[in-house]
Structure formats: structure tokens, C-alpha cells
Amino acid sequence: MKSGLMFVKLVNPCSGEGTIYLFNMCLQQLFEIKVFKEKHHSWFINQSVQSGGLLHFATPMDPLFLLLHYLRKADKEGKFQPLDQVVVDDMFPNCILLLKLPDLEKLLRHVTEEKEIDKKKYYKYSKEKTIKWLEKKVHQTVSALKTNNINVSARVQAATFFFGDPVSSDKEEDYIRYAHGLISDYIPKELSDDLSKYLKLPEPSASLPNPPSKVAAQRRKRAK
16 A cells, blocks of 8 residues: 555456456556466566566556446446445445546446536446447457457457368458457456447357267268
């Protein structure tokens, strides 16, 4: 805390389980913690060698992904509510730290409808706005992948088990599918499926061939 850094457990917006995040109270920024673990590695840090392959990365994260969890949950009541009544969690009480982050109102406009009564603002989750905001996130990710010359075709094929003709170069659909997968790590499956439909991504299962044993059985039937 003296350095302004604070590790807290908050709800994971994808799984709904508790996950450790890092707040920088001085910069007023949220970070997610990524763990890189290798069994037989050492690291050069400054002028020394540190044994052990475990390394933690703190990377900036958009707090709106975490706020979405509470906004969607509160939407079951179907009414506008003040934010301090929406972002409440007995299991993860440190969620109130999200309300202290800067430009919160600007962020919320991407995913909520807003009302102001007696100079107090009330919010209600908007699925339509959220899907459009997530679409922008996907395209921003696609742009970053291209800028950094990251090849995604092989990764998409491995992730979705595509078979058939090999992909000679990255296609736009590959980029979008891969970016959708990255964004899906921060949203629940239901929202991920809705986003996939909005992006008009084909179902991966449609490209799956019959298992070899099933193909052989079909050939035997035709031979008879």
C-alpha cells in the first residue's frame, strides 16, 4: 500500500470465480495478473540471475469488463439503479474500488442507458450497446495483431480444429475469430456467443469432418 499497489480478489468476468487483480492507487489503474510458468528456466533481472520459471506479468485491463458482470446481474431487476447499488458483492467487497477509477461515467456510456434524477445518475445495462462496444474491441484487437505482424491462421485452425485445404495466409475472418477468442476471455459465454453471432462468425463444428472410425463404417455400409 505504501507504493500505491494493492492486490485484491475480484470476480472474474468470464468464469464468475475469484481472481487476483492489481490496483495502482496512484495511477488509478486496474491490472490483471498473468502467470508464466516454466519448469526449468531462469531469468536475467538487472545484473542477476533468478532461478525458477515462475513469472508474473501485470498488464493494464479495461475495468468495464468487470463492471459488466454487475450491470448484467442488476439488469435482472429491469430498472435503473445508482452505480453504488449495482456494484455490490458480499464475496468480493473490494469491488467498490472499481468505482474510484477515473472516467467511469464515460466508460459506462458504452454499455448502459443513463438517467439523471435530482442530479444523481442511474444506470441500466444495454445489451445492444455492449455488443457494439465489444465489436469495437474485436476490431481494435485485429488492428493490434496486424500491426505486430502476428500470424493467426495456424492458431485459429488449432483452436477450432479446422480441416481441409491449408490456409496460405491470414484471412480477415481468421483475425476476427482469433480476436473474438481473446475478448471472450473477459466476458461470460452467453455474451461471447451473442458477439459471435453479431460478427457473423460461422460455427467451427460445421467444418469438423467425421471421425475416421465413423467414415470407415459409412464406407462399409455403402460397400454392402
